[in-house]
Amino acid sequence: MSENKEQEVIDIKDDTLEETNAENDFNLDNNNENECQTTKSNGSEKGFTVFGYKMSQIKWGNVVFLTVMHILAAYGYYHCIVVDIKALTVTFIYIISCASGLGILVGSHRLWAHRSFKARWPLKVILMILQTMTVNGSIFSYVRDHRTHHKWSDSVADPKNSTRGFFFAHMGWWLVKKDPKVIQFGKKLSYDDLWNDPIVRFQHRFYTPLAIIFCFILPTLTPLLWSEDLLTAFVSCVGIRAVVVLHHMWTVNSIAHIFGYRIYDKDLRPTENKLVVYMSMGEGSHNYHHAFPYDYTTSYYKWYESYNLATVFIVISSLLGLAYDMKKPTNETIKQYVEKKGDIIEVNLIHKKHILIRLIIGLWDWIMGSIVTSWPIWTIMLIKIALGKQFFFFEWNDIIFAKYFCS
Ligand SMILES: [Zn+2]
Numbered sequence: 079m080s081e082n083k084e085q086e087v088i089d090i091k092d093d094t095l096e097e098t099n100a101e102n103d104f105n106l107d108n109n110n111e112n113e114c115q116t117t118k119s120n121g122s123e124k125g126f127t128v129f130g131y132k133m134s135q136i137k138w139g140n141v142v143f144l145t146v147m148h149i150l151a152a153y154g155y156y157h158c159i160v161v162d163i164k165a166l167t168v169t170f171i172y173i174i175s176c177a178s179g180l181g182i183l184v185g186s187h188r189l190w191a192h193r194s195f196k197a198r199w200p201l202k203v204i205l206m207i208l209q210t211m212t213v214n215g216s217i218f219s220y221v222r223d224h225r226t227h228h229k230w231s232d233s234v235a236d237p238k239n240s241t242r243g244f245f246f247a248h249m250g251w252w253l254v255k256k257d258p259k260v261i262q263f264g265k266k267l268s269y270d271d272l273w274n275d276p277i278v279r280f281q282h283r284f285y286t287p288l289a290i291i292f293c294f295i296l297p298t299l300t301p302l303l304w305s306e307d308l309l310t311a312f313v314s315c316v317g318i319r320a321v322v323v324l325h326h327m328w329t330v331n332s333i334a335h336i337f338g339y340r341i342y343d344k345d346l347r348p349t350e351n352k353l354v355v356y357m358s359m360g361e362g363s364h365n366y367h368h369a370f371p372y373d374y375t376t377s378y379y380k381w382y383e384s385y386n387l388a389t390v391f392i393v394i395s396s397l398l399g400l401a402y403d404m405k406k407p408t409n410e411t412i413k414q415y416v417e418k419k420g421d422i423i424e425v426n427l428i429h430k431k432h433i434l435i436r437l438i439i440g441l442w443d444w445i446m447g448s449i450v451t452s453w454p455i456w457t458i459m460l461i462k463i464a465l466g467k468q469f470f471f472f473e474w475n476d477i478i479f480a481k482y483f484c485s
């Protein structure tokens with residue numbers, strides 16, 4: 079990819095809706111072409127409506143899928159309280175929750191959508207599998223929507239347009255067909271880099287079977303290795319895990335586009351929001367991210383100054399030689415930008431703290447982030463204690479392989 083083309087991909091940000099001649103002649107998303115207008119009925123139209131949307135405007139497949147997943151998660155939460163659950167299963171849930179979340183954050187977001195760093199193929203394969211575990215759509219569909227979101231943020235052409243309300247920005251946009259403007263303007267962007275990536279093409283082509291394997295089958299079967307009950311494994315490692323991860327990630331589009339402060343670019347609707355930093359493992363500095371979308375850390379701060387598991391993952395990957403060419407604006411670039419568009423006094427006040435203060439804030443951030451990220455586990459534990467139940471137990475004999483070694 080040429081330098082100009084690459085810059086175009088990583089630096090998409092434009093708040094105009096001007097027509098351009100650039101058109102893409104590819105579109106693997108079959109649903110896209112056939113989608114009809116989703117703008118709410120104006121009341122004068124005849125026919126049954128749900129929350130103002132005509133029946134034909136609703137994506138019924140997604141409504142049914144998300145409803146079933148939420149019922150599964152709610153039942154899973156109750157189930158894990160009333161039955162004995164093994165410590166290894168709980169540990170496994172926490173690890174795959176964080177890991178699959180990183181599939182979105184590091185993979186489909188920072189690597190494929192923004193090209194903020196480069197990755198060698200083993201890391202790409204790992205990120206593709208982790209991203210598939212989240213059932214957050216294929217990498218291609220995520221990147222298509224996300225680049226459109228950045229380019230025409232919070233306008234009628236933004237698929238996650240937060241001016242249509244909190245629920246729409248959070249998950250409602252999954253449930254109704256896209257506004258024609260989203261499709262029309264989304265086609266103006268380039269996705270050549272995605273189609274030139276065999277891993278992205280493979281995942282998009284075989285998305286459904288891959289999602290069934292990596293989101294549903296493997297997370298359910300793995301806990302059987304330490305003799306976990308099949309139903310417990312399914313409802314906790316699939317139901318609770320998948321739904322919680324999706325909601326945590328969706329807060330970036332909802333909370334971080336509505337609540338918080340805007341210091342890097344006052345003209346942008348995205349905000350700086352600490353709760354979202356904690357819930358999304360480091361993506362809540364969203365005003366900064368929309369101002370500097372090519373920054374691989376999505377934040378001004380270094381990993382030890384703010385909770386940012388995704389950045390730590392990229393840094394470790396680079397130490398292992400799997401990630402390289404990480405992009406970050408210089409302090410001078412940020413300063414010049416903020417002087418024009420943001421609040422330089424406020425930014426200086428926040429950034430120019432003594433290193434010791436920044437480290438203490440960073441430590442506090444990591445503690446808070448870890449607590450928020452793991453809330454389903456510790457709340458189940460607290461309820462079990464309150465009910466006088468045994469929680470999370472461990473026995474060597476439960477581990478299938480241990481039986482062979484011990485006998
Ligand atoms: Zn955004």
Ligand SMILES: [Zn+2]
Nearest residue numbers: 224228367371
């Ligand atoms: Zn982004």
